[in-house]
Amino acid sequence: MSLILDKINYYYSKGTAFESKALKNISLTIPDGEFIGLIGHTGSGKSTLIQHMNGLIRADSGSIYYNGQDIYDKDFKMTELRRKVGLVFQYPEHQLFEATVIKDVLFGPTNMGMDKLKAELAAYGALKAVGIGEDLIDASPFELSGGQKRRVAIAGVLAMSPEILILDEPTAGLDPAGRTEILRLLKKIHEDNGITVILVSHSMEDVAEYAERLIVIDDGEIKYDDEPRKVFTHIDELRKTGLEIPECTELVGRLADLGLKVDRSCLTVDEAVASILQSTGY
Amino acid sequence: MLRDLTIGQYYPVESPIHRLDPRTKFLGTIIYVVSLFLFKSFWGFLLTGGFLVMVTVLARIPPKYVIKGMRPMLFLLLFMMIFNLLLTPGEVIGEWWIFSVTKEGIYAALFMGLRLAMLVLGSSLMTYTTTPNKLTAGMESVFGFLKIFKVPVHELAMMISIALRFIPILLEETNKIMKAQQARGADFETGGPIKRAKALIPILIPLFISSFRRAGELAEAMEARCYHGGEGRTKMKPLKYHIGDLVAYIVLAGLVAGCIFIP
DSSP: OOEEEEEEEEEESTTSTTOEEEEEEEEEEEOTTOEEEEEOOTTSSHHHHHHHHTTSSOOSEEEEEETTEETTSTTOOHHHHHHHEEEEOSSGGGGOOSSSHHHHHHHHHHHTTOOHHHHHHHHHHHHHHTTOOGGGTTSOGGGSOHHHHHHHHHHHHHTTOOSEEEEESTTTTOOHHHHHHHHHHHHHHHHHHOOEEEEEESOHHHHHTTOSEEEEEETTEEEEEEOHHHHTTOHHHHHHTTOOOOHHHHHHHHHHHTTOOOOTTOOSHHHHHHHHHHHHTO | OGGGOOTTOOOOOOOHHHHSOHHHHHHHHHHHHHHHTTOOSTHHHHHHHHHHHHHHHHTTOOHHHHHHHHGGGHHHHHHHHHHHHHHOOSSEEEEETTEEEEHHHHHHHHHHHHHHHHHHHHHHHHHHHSOHHHHHHHHHHHTGGGGGGTOOHHHHHHHHHHHHHHHHHHHHHHHHHHHHHHHTTOOOSSSOHHHHHHHTHHHHHHHHHHHHHHHHHHHHHHHHTTOOOSTTOOOSSOOOOOHHHHHHHHHHHHHHHHHHHOO
């Protein structure tokens, strides 16, 4: 069970004055059960890349294999891939359209050909997983708060029981409390169901705490693909690509430059505090 | 499908036509359209066609892009040509069932078809080479005299410019929503007409909601900047005629004269 991208190339608006290369020779392996952060600043090609992963965009050259099957093969069932690789777009609440929350969540499973009972079970399960209470199930999705709408939209994809869940900037436009809530939720879904989560973001802070693996993409190319701690050691190069490292990592980095014996690879506030206290002997 | 809709979309390149004053281009388009209806022989198409090719080349717009923009008009064009072909009375050439093709019919179909095609090509050249903002400024200035009759010229121009500006945004939005629903297994390509029409609901509802939301946000942003309509409003970049506009008007005058005096 894995997704393999092999030398993917993609051009925007091929054959017009607006032509530009969006993805350059991207090769990636996404094994089972990882929590991956995909990072790049606006226009780096990250949204284009994830749309290749469930076949919404077709690469101009290169191949993609899902569980060993070529997804560009004529016999390959694209609907099956879209079920297994769930993609949550940016501002997913903008795609809600049904009269009630439960009906909207049922849209995906029903399209995938699940029978009524199975689809409803999946929908209730997904709503529970994102923390939408039963009192809201028959409410209109347009009456909910921004954060609730987004969780309903995520449930809409989750209800298809995907094996890989990709989220494009799931925290965009939310307040700090809403961000933490969504990120914790994803962590929990990842741990409870054992599914692979790919979190797309331009914010290092979001990803640092949760991802086990970090892929940095810049100008359509993969710059780094490693553990977050190792990626963050390339402070200057990251900055050149327009990315900021987490504030804590930056702080300990500067302290280390000043001669303090702290661990440069701290990612969270707690780690940084511990490291600074230890080095100063308190 | 939707991405191919190039009609009316600004094509950003640097060219003498792009640099022309929007009033020149707006009036020029009207003059061009009028001149299309001035001549009665096919020689007129040679003249107006030559003018069209010259402007397109000067504007540095790829012919492929222009032709692609015509595609949505093709149906209307064929429709009109077939009607003209079958329903014009005159010297009968061939008959089939209740229809008869006449010599005048063939002539009328070709004439109308060419005329309509050139009308669309010419007027879309204006929107290819003029940003919506400039176009509105130009229209407002050209129709400014109507203010005497209490016509809200500025407001109308603003509405048109907003509508034009929102075409690409709504197209992009439609694409995004389509993809998001496809990711949830929506299928727009297979099934009968009823199934296909039903498949549009998950696109249209979010699209409506988002246009209302955008309209609300835009209205709020305009109010926050104290927009209150056209009265007493000045321009940051007032329109100014340059030497190129004079040349353009001379060429246009030549076009009209040519169309009137052509055999």
